Amino acid sequence: MQTLSASDLSKQRLILAALKLFAEQGIDAVSLRMINREAGAKNNSALHYHFGSKTGLVEAVVEFVQDWFEEAREEALKSVEGQKKPKVRDILRALVTPYLKLLKEEAWGYHAVRFIARMEMEGGPEIHDILNRFASKAMKRFTKLFSTALPDVPRKLLKQRLNFCITSIIKGMADYKSLKNSYMGDVSCSLDKLGEMYIEYNAAGLAASVK
Numbered sequence: 001m002q003t004l005s006a007s008d009l010s011k012q013r014l015i016l017a018a019l020k021l022f023a024e025q026g027i028d029a030v031s032l033r034m035i036n037r038e039a040g041a042k043n044n045s046a047l048h049y050h051f052g053s054k055t056g057l058v059e060a061v062v063e064f065v066q067d068w069f070e071e072a073r074e075e076a077l078k079s080v081e082g083q084k085k086p087k088v089r090d091i092l093r094a095l096v097t098p099y100l101k102l103l104k105e106e107a108w109g110y111h112a113v114r115f116i117a118r119m120e121m122e123g124g125p126e127i128h129d130i131l132n133r134f135a136s137k138a139m140k141r142f143t144k145l146f147s148t149a150l151p152d153v154p155r156k157l158l159k160q161r162l163n164f165c166i167t168s169i170i171k172g173m174a175d176y177k178s179l180k181n182s183y184m185g186d187v188s189c190s191l192d193k194l195g196e197m198y199i200e201y202n203a204a205g206l207a208a209s210v211k
Contacts, residue, residue, distance in 0.1 A: 023114035072098040117174035165202040
């Protein structure tokens with residue numbers, strides 16, 4: 001396990017503090033002062049040194065989360081890419097499983113998923129540009145795989161369906177702790193079962209007949 005330098009440790013503390021506050025309150029509601037206080041920093045110098053501005057900090061938080069996803073999904077994604085005719089459910093499993101792993105294994109995982117959901121739902125053009133820039137490489141790979149698996153679905157329609165799919169997964173995982181008090185009553189279940197439900201639900205939607 002690599003030991004972080006004092007500077008890198010300070011940077012990581014600020015990123016995790018920002019991730020927690022952004023997830024709980026939204027980006028616009030959180031000040032740099034609040035992040036410094038959450039991280040236990042005495043002044044703003046470390047934050048400005050590492051990130052320059054709030055936008056720079058948001059980019060660093062997105063990069064931190066995206067780097068985790070890149071590593072967590074790579075083995076499964078490469079395995080599916082190696083198939084001549086990939087199955088929709090296998091592609092979806094490569095997409096969904098890292099979210100389950102993040103929520104179960106990382107102390108900051110729930111904050112990360114809620115942060116992504118907030119960016120998707122509440123972020124303005126600048127925030128969406130940051131998110132899209134860091135996620136574009138992975139999304140291109142997934143889109144190519146789904147295009148191969150579903151050649152009869154027109155490209156634009158497939159992208160529309162895939163957008164619905166990803167949004168439902170992100171928001172659903174971000175809200176999973178609220179499933180005991182849903183509009184339908186208590187519909188809670190284990191994370192693994194929830195993941196399988198999203199795979200089955202979205203597999204059917206992506207592959208639905210074209211009219």
